[in-house]
Amino acid sequence: MNFDLSEEQRMLADAVGKLFEAQAEDANVDSHKLWNGYLELGLLGLPFAEEQGGFGGGQEEIMLVMEAYGRTLGTAPYLQSVLMAGRLLALVDGGTASDALSGLLDGSQKYALCLFEPDTRYRWHEPGTKAERSDAGWTLSGEKRAVLNAETDTHLICPATTPEGFGLFLIPPGASGLSLRERPTPDGRIAADIVLDGVEIAEAAAIGDPANNGALVAKIVDGAILACCSEAIGAMEKLLALTVEYLGTRNQFGAPIGSFQVLQHRAADMLIALEQTRSMTIHAISMMDAPPTQRHVAVAAAKALTNRASRFVGSQAIQLHGGMGLASEYPAGRYFQRLTVLENMFGDSNHHLTEMEKGGGLAAAL
Amino acid sequence: MNFDLSEEQRMLADAVGKLFEAQAEDANVDSHKLWNGYLELGLLGLPFAEEQGGFGGGQEEIMLVMEAYGRTLGTAPYLQSVLMAGRLLALVDGGTASDALSGLLDGSQKYALCLFEPDTRYRWHEPGTKAERSDAGWTLSGEKRAVLNAETDTHLICPATTPEGFGLFLIPPGASGLSLRERPTPDGRIAADIVLDGVEIAEAAAIGDPANNGALVAKIVDGAILACCSEAIGAMEKLLALTVEYLGTRNQFGAPIGSFQVLQHRAADMLIALEQTRSMTIHAISMMDAPPTQRHVAVAAAKALTNRASRFVGSQAIQLHGGMGLASEYPAGRYFQRLTVLENMFGDSNHHLTEMEKGGGLAAAL
């Protein structure tokens, strides 16, 4: 075992950190400029094999990118477009998928995978959305919920139930019958609720193999969950640093409040929560190539712990900041908001513990 | 509402406190002398109606007695003999029961109600012990577990399943086929595991009405649970006082350890847990005459909270005492042991929360 970064990893982490910090400080940045920065640094191709036009990065490299993203409260659709939709496109065969992947790699198109539906909570496995064959190809009907970064120009990948099983369908922006309701998320990003009212798409828009798509999506989702864990680790790291700095500079009753033992121990507990989360995420990353049940149990355990740590670190950072923590203008609150959103993504602790227990628990999976 | 003690209640609390403290300090006290003290003060008759030879005390008076019992780590079988077996005898009609109650009131006989059985955990409602009619009366076969204060001279009241329903049987000490295995409990008392191997008893030993016994026992058990809550409150009160005293006198790094803010807040949290437990127990006491489901939900909620508080206050008292808390010779550890036993009695938090939820929860019961 060895937890030190390789020389290449250190260079990647440095470059990404510099880019994200510069973007976070740039008052004039827009979504195009943001995405272009990702493209130029090679981040769009990072997780893909070289023969697909990528740079062959693995979950460890994604961890470095997402930690930096969390530290700087990134807003670009990297998780959705590259780590979810993009990696799914890379896994399924066929011309449609590889054309789509090219559009993603050259920065011209953005994608989003639409997992959740009304009233099925975090269980995306049996889509209520239906796809039926039509003369032209397929007709899709159903609703999708809370699709992060889905905007009017985003290409959607929609799971839908077909007679053959778990279908995956590429829907271009502006398809007739498609309506998006964009809503602000609590961390200042955009997510959409989507209605598919008899959306007509071409035969070729069906990608992958309905017998296998579910397993591929499960693997993609597990990877995305770990990306969220890494993002949360980055956000917690920065939020703890902000809090420690505040404790050292804010004076009350004639002393910096960081000299009060109760606040010192609270900060120590935040550190412990952060380091345990980091360790559990490292473990889950090491299990990404294990058989699906073991992989999923480790990932679910990592997300459950990350969620608990996020809630604790986030709320205690606000407590230690006092009133300042509640003001939107001060960064602590924005990190708390981001951690709250990350907690929610792909499932709360209860969901992930239930998944872990269904898989036989951590002890069995080793 | 009014939470002040009446003049009579104050006098009772004073007298009981003095007796129990004297007994706790008396190095030569034996079980006979202990019990005689209870008899002389009128405690054996306290919870019974005047027409039954008692003094008409209610659950509030029992609360005062049991708090004092907890503060002084009482060891006499008051809960078992008077509050459980005795009150059950007073509720069922018939000559056998009233003869038995007389023996209890004059101090000549002690009783124990045998609730638990192997592998049914805290669910006593459907006894695996069977009673069958015989020529002489009844034959009982089965096993009972963890009967507090059951010794070789104790009269037992055994629930057993009969063709008519929930039977209750009085078994005299030394009955043939009866064997007791006395074991030391972790708080220095005695409890027994009991085997009933074809115990023959007389017809008249069956007391109560099999159609109604279960409901009576349920009420007795709910009252006993609240007595345990009151005992735990008394024990926590004393343990917190010991801890605060220790914090004020123990010096480390040149100051009393009670000047460290983290230890101050820990003690504050112990106080909060204690006061919340007291409030919840008061509420459950006020519900003792409500319909059974509402009564039981309130009692279950009180026990769940008492258990959580007991574990917290007990373990943190040890932590704040450091090594001293682990030494049997110092009282803190003995209070922790008592609280651990009380937590276990009649069910852990999970059991009582499950009971509370089955009854529709606290909100529904109001």
Added chain:
Amino acid sequence: MELTFTEGERRFRAEVREYLLSNISENIRQSVYEERPLPREWQVESQQILNRAGYAVPHWPVEWGGRDWSAVKRTILVQEIDQNSVPRPLPFNAALVGPVVAAFGTEEQKRRFLAPVANLDMWFCQGFSEPNAGSDLASLKTSAVREGAHYQVNGQKIWTTAAHKADWIFCLVRTAQCERKQQGISFLLIDLATPGITIRPIPTIDGFHHVNEVYFDDVRVPAENLVGEEGRGWDYAKYLLGQERTSLGNIGFSQRRLDRVRALAKARRGEAGPLIDDPDFRRRLSWAEIELKALEITQMRVVASAGNPAGGADPKTSILKIKGSEILQDAAELLLDTLGPEALTAGFADSLASDDSQGLDAHSSVLSAYFTSRKYSIFGGSNEIQRNILAKAVLGLGSKR
């Protein structure tokens, strides 16, 4: 001991509930239930309905609109107001400036202020906190210098709730530099229409606009607006701490929030079946129900002994503050967790929008409630300060930190 409510107390509760449900409009109550921001006119309408029945300021002296009700009855009243989603009487008026004016003000001040304050014809906000005086309130710096018949006020207040809706502000100001920082502080009433006052919103992480900074730049305040004696403002502020304790536990508010948690959890899906039947969710709810019921009794234990003329602040009130805030926060977490993935698109307010309800749907405010609930353990003496009080004043532990 009388561990249950008396017949009279039960009757009073029924009367209050009946009055509230018949008189406060459904749209106001629905908005409070959903924890949406309340338009100013609804707050005023509601308080005037309460005031008509003596429910707005029952703890005030009878001659100024109070009722001679026991603390237990007043506790029942505030619990019913909260539980039935009725807006509480504005605390700055009813619980803060009113009692101080009634106790320490001149007859002229009482006649001028008390009736409109009770009826919310005049809306007060509170100018206590300053940027560098949070929990250490007495280190405040805003100065009021006497110049003839006026005070000249300069300085800054912060976290001023609803200053943007208020007509007046009551302030602690420094009128003299003394050795002890608690001395030289005075209690001043200031008309917000006076020139030199600037109000700047502080957007908060719940997405709403509640609080403000208030700047005073050479503001001239008539000397007749001084309440009580110059230099005794700290005593008056402390006097308030020992006052109305009937609402400290936020019992009715937590009950209302848990009612909503139950309603949402019945209607929404959990891991399998309705969320309310999910063992983990149900268990967290059970603990919240238990802690809340216990706190309801703790609240009653505190107020039922408050009639006692010995009086003074019962240090157990710190338990009400601590547990009350923790339960509200637990309930907010449960509320958030009912939404599942849809929390992301429940919508989030823009605190600088002018519209009070900001076009939010019924679930939007769940997120706001979650974020804003962090404040209950911070403001009004943080939970850390409350635990210091318990350790020192109740348990008598040493005074070092």
Added chain:
Amino acid sequence: MELTFTEGERRFRAEVREYLLSNISENIRQSVYEERPLPREWQVESQQILNRAGYAVPHWPVEWGGRDWSAVKRTILVQEIDQNSVPRPLPFNAALVGPVVAAFGTEEQKRRFLAPVANLDMWFCQGFSEPNAGSDLASLKTSAVREGAHYQVNGQKIWTTAAHKADWIFCLVRTAQCERKQQGISFLLIDLATPGITIRPIPTIDGFHHVNEVYFDDVRVPAENLVGEEGRGWDYAKYLLGQERTSLGNIGFSQRRLDRVRALAKARRGEAGPLIDDPDFRRRLSWAEIELKALEITQMRVVASAGNPAGGADPKTSILKIKGSEILQDAAELLLDTLGPEALTAGFADSLASDDSQGLDAHSSVLSAYFTSRKYSIFGGSNEIQRNILAKAVLGLGSKR
């Protein structure tokens, strides 16, 4: 990065496990699994088997029986020892007195002590704590006055584990009164058979006899038993803190305890059906499994960077101490809760009985384990001290309390 074990590390783990399971007798392992007190001869037998394979003192210098294994391998070794219910090498010998003698002792001392200490032919106990020096160890008072070729030792040690089974004790004693209390302390080896030593048992709340008071009344100790220089004992004690960190998280011990929890919970009934399927119990177990797996990686992160010659104590070791003790305590609570009502009659030991196993049945020790587990957050630097270290040494927060 190499986030999984290497092929060599996996092979090493398999070898260790195979050796332990084939060589340590079943009755010893069963006794350790059930957390029953271990007779002295079983501890000796077991350590000698370990020593034969180089498993007792692998972190010692190679010339004195150590192996040149990486810290990762040594961590795997101790985890396998614990998880497979093998008695750990006596820590007072292997982790404490041995390394100090090896580092600071004379050649004569090394020859005399190291081999028997490694092989448990000589049983040491630790004389550090004193009645008025708990977490504040440096305020110790036991004195050693040099008189010719001897030290005259007077004073008292407390919490001395297994003094009643030991042959020798290593002590921190005060050989000089200096300005700083950390100065003037020396490290002395004392044969417990020396006249003037009295050992008094301290019964503990787990019902067993582990710890003792040790009194020294004009005890004459040959000066050659001084380790290192007079007055530098505090440095040697501190040296130990930076040493072996492979077992600080108690990973294997917690794994073993959770294995037992799972086994008992499968066999016993819960509220409905097997306890292991009870949602509340299962959930608590899941959290313990998660925290333990995370700590296993935290442990590896600490030791995998320990090879680094910059060395010194990694302040993250405080995380291992804190979380390691909390997980052991959580596991002990789960273990207790498996028993249900039968916890009352599982039986409880009498610490003053002479028989080691004290006639207890297999479940008796569950209660003892529950009570004794409180010690893990107290001894060896309480969790409060550990959090002070994290706040100050890692986060750099101010040094007032």
